[in-house]
Amino acid sequence: MTPLxxxxxxxxxxxxxxxxxxxxxxxxxxxxxxxxxxxxGVVTLIDLYSAFLVSSIVIWRFEPxxxxxxxxxxLTMGLGSLVPLxxxxxxxxQQLMPRAR
Numbered sequence: 001m002t003p004l005x006x007x008x009x010x011x012x013x014x015x016x017x018x019x020x021x022x023x024x025x026x027x028x029x030x031x032x033x034x035x036x037x038x039x040x041g042v043v044t045l046i047d048l049y050s051a052f053l054v055s056s057i058v059i060w061r062f063e064p065x066x067x068x069x070x071x072x073x074x075l076t077m078g079l080g081s082l083v084p085l086x087x088x089x090x091x092x093x094q095q096l097m098p099r100a101r
Contacts, residue, residue: 008089015082052076055084062091 001009022031035041056073063069076083 002092005089005092008085008092012082012085012089015080015085019082048080052080052084055081059084059087063087 022028035045056076059072059076060069063072072083072087
């Protein structure tokens with residue numbers, strides 16, 4: 001297993017565990033409302049969704065299947081960084097080359 005693949009899988013596992021823990025501990029909507037009402041919470045959300053956007057662009061550019069790329073992008077907007085981390089882990093052993101136009 002390559003170091004990149006290991007790092008992505010480890011990060012995805014930690015993030016998945018944190019999602020399960022948070023889901024069992026607190027209400028998503030109540031927690032989100034607190035974040036959205038705080039100026040630094042808004043900055044954090046902008047930062048987060050900027051990273052989702054960049055990840056989505058990378059997936060769109062390098063994923064050979066347009067249908068899978070679209071599905072991954074939609075899932076990224078809902079599930080967050082877990083999706084790009086898993087995509088990178090599975091693509092890490094393959095050569096990422098842009099599609100010919």
